[in-house]
Amino acid sequence: MKMEANDERQLVRKFLDGNPLGLQELIERHQTRVYSYIFVMVKDKQLADDLFQDTFVKVINTIKSGSYNDEGKFIQWVMRIAHNLVIDHFRKQKKLNLAEVVVNDQFNLLDTLKVSDPGIEDVLVTQQIHRDIKKLMEYLPQEQKEVIYLRCYAGMSFKDIAEQTEVSINTALGRMRYALINLRKMIKEKNIILTR
Structure with missing residues (x-):
């Protein structure tokens, strides 16, 4: 687990140094888990696609802005972003039941x-x-x-x-x-x- 956290830290650093392949590798590594979670929550493929994309746009913008606090918990951080975007969607749609x-x-x-x-x-x-x-x-x-x-x-x-x-x-x-x-x-x- 520590090895994976160090590896992910290096991939984030690679992205910040101007190599987009660092982030691409992180996304590919976690895309199934993140997308599955979103899809299970919203039960709609198009909406899941949109929220998945929004999740990684937010990830990219946060990393680029220097606001990402690397504590070796990259996937947990990404899942929290996905979770918050799903909740925001339900709030906006007034699907609070x-x-x-x-x-x-x-x-x-x-x-x-x-x-x-x-x-x-x-x-x-x-x-x-x-x-x-x-x-x-x-x-x-x-x-x-x-x-x-x-x-x-x-x-x-x-x-x-x-x-x-x-x-x-x-x-x-x-x-x-x-x-x-x-x-x-x-x-x-x-x-x-x-x-x-």
Whole structure:
């Protein structure tokens, strides 16, 4: 692993010294993993192609600007860029569907968001509920916040979440469970009403 990190460092240096083959080799080395991750999240080939390209445009621009902080974790850094671009896409498309989040079959966090023909009032209330939930999520530990984003915002399966975050499926499920318990606690403590 250390050998690979040193090799990647040299390829980045090669690119910075004016040889585009350094970066080309890095991209070829990791393209399958990065593209597969994006495609699994968006489930659309054209969109995955666009986000894959955007990921490496951002990688190139960051390296060229001197902002890349080489800590021997090139692929993790690239995956984080890809992940953030996917999340940004879902935010822009308003595909934030937290209504799937259920706790113990009794508590559907955003049960009230399922509306067949929303009026302007329903839309405004729904937007407020989303804002409230997103604010509360900021207080969650990073692992719990990540699993909620991946599951509810990006629509990933727990199997895919486990692979992406490099943990077991049980750990991913546990993180979701604790995240929902913590959100429910905060909702109760802060007296937030998530209904119309």
